[in-house]
Amino acid sequence: MNPYINQLFDLSNKHVVVTGAGGHLCGAMAVGLAQAGVASITVCDLRLEKSQAVVEQIRHLGFNNALAVQMDVTKKQSHLKVLNQVLGHFGNCNVLINGAGINGPTPFFDIQEEEWNAIMDSQLKGTMFGCQVFGKHMVAQNQGSIINISSASADPPLSRAFAYSAAKAGVVNLTKNLAREWGTQGVRVNTIRPGFFPTEWNRKNFITAEREAAILGHTPMRRYGEPNELVGAAIYLASDASSFITGTELTVDGGFACQTI
Numbered sequence: 001m002n003p004y005i006n007q008l009f010d011l012s013n014k015h016v017v018v019t020g021a022g023g024h025l026c027g028a029m030a031v032g033l034a035q036a037g038v039a040s041i042t043v044c045d046l047r048l049e050k051s052q053a054v055v056e057q058i059r060h061l062g063f064n065n066a067l068a069v070q071m072d073v074t075k076k077q078s079h080l081k082v083l084n085q086v087l088g089h090f091g092n093c094n095v096l097i098n099g100a101g102i103n104g105p106t107p108f109f110d111i112q113e114e115e116w117n118a119i120m121d122s123q124l125k126g127t128m129f130g131c132q133v134f135g136k137h138m139v140a141q142n143q144g145s146i147i148n149i150s151s152a153s154a155d156p157p158l159s160r161a162f163a164y165s166a167a168k169a170g171v172v173n174l175t176k177n178l179a180r181e182w183g184t185q186g187v188r189v190n191t192i193r194p195g196f197f198p199t200e201w202n203r204k205n206f207i208t209a210e211r212e213a214a215i216l217g218h219t220p221m222r223r224y225g226e227p228n229e230l231v232g233a234a235i236y237l238a239s240d241a242s243s244f245i246t247g248t249e250l251t252v253d254g255g256f257a258c259q260t261i
Helices: 003-008 024-035 048-060 076-090 113-141 162-181 200-205 209-217 227-238
Strands: 015-018 040-045 066-070 095-098 144-149 187-194 249-252
Touching: 015 024, 015 076, 024 040, 024 048, 024 095, 024 227, 040 048, 040 076, 048 066, 066 076, 076 113, 095 113, 113 144, 113 162, 113 187, 144 162, 144 227, 162 187, 187 227, 227 249
Parallel strands: 015 040, 015 095, 040 066, 095 144, 144 187, 187 249
Antiparallel strands: none
């Protein structure tokens, strides 16, 4: 590897925390960042067994500075507990990926308050708490990168995903707001905006044959994304290669956002 490239994208001093990392996309980013040479990686998920499975995969690749923890992103105290665990194990946290969250395909007139609140809490409130708790630590040390996870449904909204789309739009707005707040304090805040990377749940609950044809017909590359195709974006925003980038969305969608007719 070219020494200049190594230096530009060096992650050896980056202590990374990933929420929702037991899932489809953030799990791939956690594994990829570990392979890319971060100082440490903390894998957080509501279900500890899912965090442990990702850490086991990471350790199988020869990377030992990995920690599996349980986190309920809807509870501020859970974020505080994890931050203290990370500081106790690794001494620092200077990269956070806020990736936890759920979705729901319920028709609009049938959405119950409990479902709306659950999606908003996991997506938007969870991201807010992550930025608040870990961001405070980063601002205090005048250095850090927060990577929030947006969505192709943030704007314009995706049909059938009412609460999810509204929550992701809120994540984008919060990201820009915090980028402005912390611009002179050494902390960058950006989003990765994935296109369509369907999970088994998505295929069961959202993607009919007709809907798949519409998605792929609107995607210039005519295919879905693979989870590992988000790793490069995560490496870029975590590294100092993106040192003058804040308040932006890095879109990884096969061209979906640029397609009209």
